[in-house]
Amino acid sequence: MPALIDASSESFSRGGRLRASVDAAAFEAELQAAMGEALGCGGEVAPEKLRQLEADLSSAFATLPKNGAGRIDRRSLRYLTYRHFNQKYALVIRGFEPSRPTNESLWAAAEVLSEKVPGYVENVLMSRHAEERGFDLQDAALLITTIEQLVFDSESTLLATVYEKQRKPLVRPLSRQGVHQLLEAYLVHWLLGSDEEGIRMLLNSERLRRKTFPHWEELVAFAHGQVKALDWERARSSGSSGLTAGRYSFEDAHEIVGGITHSFASFWESECTEMKEQLIAMDSQHTGRVPLSKFYGTGLEADWRFAESEAYLRELGALDETGRAGKQVIIPNYIQAASNCIVATNHYMVCCVNDCNPLLAELDRSLRSPMAEPQRILAVVRNMSSGTSLEDEADAARVDATMAAQLETIAANHGGEVPIHGRLFLQWLHYVFPRQCPFPHKSGTTVHRAPLEFEGEYVASQETMKARSLQLFCCGLS
Structure with missing residues (x-):
């Protein structure tokens, strides 16, 4: 995971001394006005929801660099937001990708915010008050609540489109069979995005749907399960409106598709x-890397997945071209790459679960500080393990004397302590857990872009894949 936080918080700390010149009341008024724009009803959020969210964020918040007032800057706020959605839902919110350049406008690039609530961006996130005062834990919880609502609202637009295409009036409740038909059509639209021709073809052929989507029957059963979950919830809370005797309103359907996203x-x-298991089986050296020859060889022989072009792998940050072993695919970077996100909407992507998130969360809970001494970090890391490997010995942290010395070197360059969210520490963590934690590239050097958004050939040609795979045999690559 690329570091979004400056290894040193010194420059931001200077901003803390400017608080005397900041009108805190005006900032809070702007925040509430923007929340009203985003959420309606005056921007009110249920206090218990905010408290729970703040509790969920507290450990990660504690490890972020702060200013003199104990607040984080916009860049840290963006990182915290990214971590929350990625860890809880395996969602990547557009504009919050770790690969965004640090010199890029942090919020103008956040499509779901700039498009839906420009006032929130201009009056709060980009304001002078935010620059000088920073953000506290409640501010972070409010931002995340806002984005959750905006993502939910964006789904209603697609749902209304599906209603219209199926000639179902929004005001007429649907039967169980009707809502099942609606959800199957919604899934096709959701999964294919803007591919109108593909959507038309798939909606007209169940055989083609089964051929195009692996496990289509299970996918449909999953959607139907969300209907049952709504039935159970409404039956549990007596007197709820909108669902009577197997009839489903537009609001009910909206709640169901929201559950599908989450x-x-x-x-x-x-x-x-x-x-992951296929890639790990090819990683005989336990480096978290697979020779490109093996990668393409498997793609040719056994699996349709492993066929991204070298240029696309490079842009995704999944191609290591620095070692003597030749070009290699970095397993965790590839797993987290946009090419493996099953859903890519205008506002978010649904991706594979990040195996490094539980490890980062454990570090947050144990350290609860932006900086920590090497021995304290080593004590935590040596007791950590990841259960994602095929082989037991690869699950434990790989911390030998060399790795411990490297951590000491990082600390020596920062006054004897290691910045927990510095890129050097995240690099170190990648080599400790090479199959779980992505290699953190510098911001702006990679792009989290879906295949159809890539400017070039995102799939390698059969000739290229064959030529690369032959290197495995002629050159003795392992």
């Missing part, structure tokens, strides 16, 4: 796990 990654994780 839980889809867990449903799809079996596909991601299978892909």
